[in-house]
Amino acid sequence: MANTKRELFLKRRLRVRNKLKASANGRLRLSVHRSSKNISAQLIDDANGVTLAAASTLEKGLGFVGKNNVEASAAVGRAIAERAKAAGIEECFFDRGGFLFHGKIKALADAAREGGLKF
Structure with missing residues (x-):
């Protein structure tokens, strides 16, 4: 049975989110979204349903x-950290x-870690 790319993406997203919810213990979530x-x-903060900090390439300051691209992702990672x-x-x-931990997503995560966030 062939799955479409969208179905596979949604399946990965649900799997990742459910694993995070199972071990949350009140910790915050750094959520990443990538578009074209x-x-x-x-x-x-999922307990209160509040966004505490955000960063995006849509901000002119960055x-x-x-x-x-990878450089923009790293800049967003540094900004969020x-x-x-x-x-x-x-x-x-x-x-x-549902995004694979590769390329732009990995660059954002590495920059956030270098900025002092622990995950």
Whole structure:
């Protein structure tokens, strides 16, 4: 039975999210979304349903508006780590959604780790 790319993506996303929920213990979630033109990251408190910090290539301050490459992803990772530190957040879960941990997603995660986030 052949699955479409979208079906496989949704299956991966649900698998990742369920694993995170099973071991959450009140920790925050660093959620990443990648589109064809931009990439964004949010620190989410699922217990209260609140976004505590966010960064995206849509922000003019980062200088990567409309860019979706590895350099832009790393800049978003550094920005989210900086904003997390300002909010007093040091530890979270990395929610890659249904995206494979490779390329742009990996660059964002590595930059966030270098910025001081632990996951």
